[in-house]
Amino acid sequence: MYLVEGDVDSHNNAQTAKTALVRLGAQDGFTVLRTTGTNTTIATYKSMTRTVERLYSDAVGPTSSDLACPTLGDLDLSISEERSLSVREVFNVQLQHIPGIGKQVAGALVRKFPTPMSLWNGVMRDAEGEEGGAGGPDVKSAAEKLKFIPLGEGLNYRTIGETKATKIMNFLFNVPQAL
Structure with a gap:
């Protein structure tokens, strides 16, 4: 909630x-x-x-010593262990929160670049010397490297595409688009 x-x-x-x-x-x-x-x-x-x-005022914990109620600390520990996500999973969720980028595009991108840093190193670092705004990386050059990533196997070679690739790069790295 x-x-x-x-x-x-x-x-x-x-x-x-x-x-x-x-x-x-x-x-x-x-x-x-x-x-x-x-x-x-x-x-x-x-x-x-x-x-x-009101709902639980009459509730009683287990009576058997085998079924002792867990403490709040025990619950916190078990929840944190169950809910720990890898960097790859968190990055996938972050990508899906970019407007217009769904599970399929996010999944394709994290298969190739499992972390934001791997994306930066694989795409943006090479674009730094190219005609970017204020001497920075050029989003268009960086997006060119992403747009041909296949969305999955057996999808008739559908790819991320230039519009979504540019949107991802602008959203993640807040790099001004070249005019």
């Missing part, structure tokens, strides 16, 4: 924030609660606490 406080429309990246909220709810299955400010957030937490207390 996520609780979002305040007006998402006033955020610097309002469209990205809205997209993330929709994705969390519709695609990832999370409940997204929205509040207008601190007072409504506190009221929401109070209401949720009362509900949990």
